[in-house]
Amino acid sequence: MKKIVFLIVCFVLIASLAQAQCDVTEYTNKCAERLKPQGYKYLKSYKLDFLNGSKKQIMYSYVFSNNTTYRITLANGDKDNKGLFVTLLDSEKKPVASSYLEKEKKYMPAIDIKCTRTGIYYLAYSVNEGKDFCGSSVIGFKR
Amino acid sequence: MKKIIVAFLLSVCLLSCGDKDNSNTEVKKDQEKKQEVKKDFKADFDVLNAMPDPIEIVDLVKSTGIDYDNSLLNKPENTEKYNSEYKMALNMGVYTVDLGYTNLHNKTQDAIKHLDATKKMTDGLKVSQFFDFEKIKSITQEGKDLNQLIITTGIGLDKMRQGLEDEKRSETITLIVAGGWLEAIYLATQVAEKSDRKELKEKIADQKIVINELIKMFEANKATSKHLADIYEDFKKINDAFANISVKNEEGKEVQVKMSKEDFDKLNQAIKEVRNKVIS
Numbered sequence: 001m002k003k004i005v006f007l008i009v010c011f012v013l014i015a016s017l018a019q020a021q022c023d024v025t026e027y028t029n030k031c032a033e034r035l036k037p038q039g040y041k042y043l044k045s046y047k048l049d050f051l052n053g054s055k056k057q058i059m060y061s062y063v064f065s066n067n068t069t070y071r072i073t074l075a076n077g078d079k080d081n082k083g084l085f086v087t088l089l090d091s092e093k094k095p096v097a098s099s100y101l102e103k104e105k106k107y108m109p110a111i112d113i114k115c116t117r118t119g120i121y122y123l124a125y126s127v128n129e130g131k132d133f134c135g136s137s138v139i140g141f142k143r
Numbered sequence: 144m145k146k147i148i149v150a151f152l153l154s155v156c157l158l159s160c161g162d163k164d165n166s167n168t169e170v171k172k173d174q175e176k177k178q179e180v181k182k183d184f185k186a187d188f189d190v191l192n193a194m195p196d197p198i199e200i201v202d203l204v205k206s207t208g209i210d211y212d213n214s215l216l217n218k219p220e221n222t223e224k225y226n227s228e229y230k231m232a233l234n235m236g237v238y239t240v241d242l243g244y245t246n247l248h249n250k251t252q253d254a255i256k257h258l259d260a261t262k263k264m265t266d267g268l269k270v271s272q273f274f275d276f277e278k279i280k281s282i283t284q285e286g287k288d289l290n291q292l293i294i295t296t297g298i299g300l301d302k303m304r305q306g307l308e309d310e311k312r313s314e315t316i317t318l319i320v321a322g323g324w325l326e327a328i329y330l331a332t333q334v335a336e337k338s339d340r341k342e343l344k345e346k347i348a349d350q351k352i353v354i355n356e357l358i359k360m361f362e363a364n365k366a367t368s369k370h371l372a373d374i375y376e377d378f379k380k381i382n383d384a385f386a387n388i389s390v391k392n393e394e395g396k397e398v399q400v401k402m403s404k405e406d407f408d409k410l411n412q413a414i415k416e417v418r419n420k421v422i423s
Contacts, residue, residue: 032294041290042297043196047305061193063352066392067342068199117392118349120193141199143206143342 022049027075027136034073034110040140043070048084048125050133058125064115068141072123073110074099076135081107083130086137088113089122096121100128183367186313190356191320192304197327198293201243203346204330207338211248215333216241217326217422219260224423228268229370232315233421235264236322239300244330246293251286258283265303268315273306274299314364314371321357321378322421324350329418332411341400347410348400351385358382377417384410 024047032042046060064070076084085100085107099108115121127133217237225231238261245254258280265271275295282292307316328350335343361375387406391399402410 028298032298035294036290039290041198041202042294043198044192045298045301061189063193063195065195065199065349066345066398117394118352118390119392120352141202143203 022047022134024048024134024136027077027134028138030075031073031136031138034075035071035138035140038071038142040069040071040142043139043141045136045138046123046125048074048076048135048137050127053127053131053133055133056126060123060125061120062123062139063119064113064121066115066118068143069112069114071110071112071140071142072099072137073140074107074125074135074137075109076132078130078132081109081135083107083127083132084135085126085128086111087124087126089124091119091121093122184314184317184364184371186317186360186364188308188313188316190360191316194320194324194353194356197240197323198243198297200327200331200346201240201247203343204244204334205247207334207340207343209334209338211244211250212333213245213250213253215330216244216253216257217260219256221422222260222263225264225267227370228315229318231264231267232318233322233325233374235261235268236319236324237326237418237422238264239296240323240326240330242296243293246283246289246296249286249289251283254283255280270303270306273303314367317357317360318374321361321374324353324357325414325418325421329414332407332414335407336411344402344407345390345398345400347407348388348390348402351388351390354378354382354385377420380413381410381417384413 028045028047031045035042044062046058048058049055050058072086072088074081074084074086076082078084081099085098087098087100088096088111090096097111097113099111100106101108123137123139125135125137127135217234219238221234225234238257242254242257242261245257258276262271262274262276265274279292279295279299282288282295304316307313307319328347331343331347335347358375358378361371361378365372365375384406387401387403388410389401391401
């Protein structure tokens with residue numbers, strides 16, 4: 001009887017942990033802070049919930065404007081953003097920039113892009129290592 | 144003793160799961176009700192989220208150096224006129240852009256008035272919970288940290304968008320976006336009358352992409368209600384005014400904006416008329 005009750009309690013605890021929500025408040029604030037030093041103004045934020053790894057990529061699109069510099073910042077539970085990166089694609093979905101430096105195996109917390117042509121761009125977020133499947137990204141701009 | 148502890152833990156877990164189930168069922172029923180009412184309006188959230196944020200336009204307007212002019216803004220007292228969800232949603236968009244304009248110009252008193260107006264609209268639309276109005280008001284009154292003000296307001300707007308999307312309140316979010324865009328382009332065209340900044344004319348011409356998408360959304364939903372049919376016709380006037388306006392932007396070459404004075408005046412007039420109708 002003791003064993004059965006103990007197993008039930010364990011099951012309930014494990015089930016509740018598995019359903020833990022992706023709360024990005026802290027990450028969004030961290031991203032927003034990264035805009036300040038170089039004078040970028042906040043534009044928008046994206047919640048990145050990869051559903052415990054079942055989602056491989058999250059894609060958003062945004063119309064970037066000519067003559068404007070954008071900063072795309074990222075944050076997850078790891079202090080070095082390990083695993084989380086963004087690839088910026090142009091209107092034809094060709095890669096323009098990435099926050100992952102393949103050679104150095106480094107995950108940058110932000111990338112800056114000077115837009116030279118107004119149009120729709122795609123932000124493709126991915127997690128390629130680790131088990132941190134919850135994050136946030138904030139875009140800022142300056143002229 | 145062990146039996147008591149385990150039994151206690153078990154009962155706590157089972158009780159909290161039960162409560163969560165009941166509250167989840169109630170929330171689900173509420174959401175289903177809202178979905179039944181609102182699901183007629185079809186919106187493409189990917190397209191809505193891709194639209195440029197009005198703050199980019201307002202920031203450019205500020206950078207022209209043209210003096211601040213609060214007569215351009217929607218009067219905060221006008222909130223008394225907005226009783227329908229449709230009018231509140233449009234004017235919530237309008238007031239948030241006006242709020243951005245006052246903040247960027249460091250006009251604290253006007254900013255507080257427009258913040259109050261925005262809050263009234265959010266209360267009416269039942270989206271106030273997404274904003275930390277106390278914090279926004281406090282930062283505005285201090286007048287020191289514009290960056291933090293934009294961040295706090297922006298985070299609230301994003302949470303609201305996500306919340307409305309989760310609740311499938313497609314019409315409300317579309318009208319907020321449309322109202323905000325309309326006010327931003329209105330401010331841009333009013334200032335462009337006094338400024339010969341090339342970037343401002345280019346930014347105005349670029350809005351052809353946005354109005355195109357808004358028109359598609361309103362056209363797909365114009366049969367839903369009379370006010371949506373009206374707004375479709377109104378935005379169509381603005382879209383028609385963009386007919387001869389274009390931007391040619393080739394890699395490595397200077398941007399060419401095709402917008403004659405007649406085209407600009409026609410566009411300006413159409414925007415003014417529609418905007419004045421929205422805020423009336």
